[in-house]
Amino acid sequence: MTAGRLRAALDELEVPYTAEGDGAFLVTLPGERRHRTLVWLLVGTHELLVESFVCRQPDENAEGVYRYLLQRNASLRGVGYALDSSGDIHLVGRLGLDGVTTAEIDTLLGTVLDTSDADFNPILERGFASAIRREWAWRTRTGQPVKNLEAFRHLVQP
Template sequence: MNQAEIVDVLEKTLTEREIEFSRRDAAGAQAEHFVLELPGERKLKTTVLLTAGPHGVRVEAFVCRRPDENHETVYRYLLRRNRRLYGVAYTIDNTGDIYLVGRISGDALTPDEVDRVLGQVLEAADGDFNTLLELGFLTSIQREWAWRVSRGESLRNLLAFEHLIDKDALPEPGEPLPGRYVPGETTAVDAAGERSSESFDDDSSSDP
């Protein structure tokens, strides 16, 4: 299967499965990019980059930003998860952000195989997301919870982490939070799982 045929399979598969996608310029490389977003439950969306090259497809999906803490525990969890994943594996980039990456050879590329790999990406990214936050962003979650309580703000998107909160130590509504805390400067739940589709590593355009 040549590159034109690989591109055709990807385009037809995504269109027939009603998966919205956009094409991205390969910046002169011998490859074509498809960017798509898979909706989830714990992680609202997972951005996936499919790079079609002469020999197959590279799969890359952003999962989570670099953990704030407990790095060894997080990486041990990811390595253990790799044993049970199909077609992709967890890795980190040069800043420590967490990705799923994989390759589908041109000979193995079919609509069903694209389905299986994208299904695995979504299952892993969405299913592991809260666990990664609990392991790698515990302090941020606790501080964010306390800050919202002190301000009387909604805790809706933090309720999955209620079991991590010592409610006896929370401030009263309207009571200032001890120390300086500015949401967004410390990685919290929403920020940990978001990244622009334009900010994949430069090597994502390499030949699969």
């Protein structure tokens, strides 16, 4: 029973999750650049599907964003970047059911978290620079804090 092994692995790893039906688990991982990363683990007939939404479709420079993601795919283990039909960006992976072990789930979740968190700002810089500049200008003009935009200061100041 793979769903039972997966539940036991998640419990052993002490990661927060909710079971959403038989064989569907939504894991919540804390991040640094991103507040949190949500990861679906879906037990199928022959494989475990791992999927995590990373970012919506870029507003601009989609080619640059997608080039960055394809280059990153070459260094990832167990997951890779993919686009849905709307162009939104996800990390997706598949694991044979025999590979559902605590160590492998730990590795997969770690890869998703590290990748999503490390690549979040570079994706935003490439695909949402104009929106970041507009938001920065509006916040400074209206006296709003820019603390959560500090990582993008280089985009608004020469």
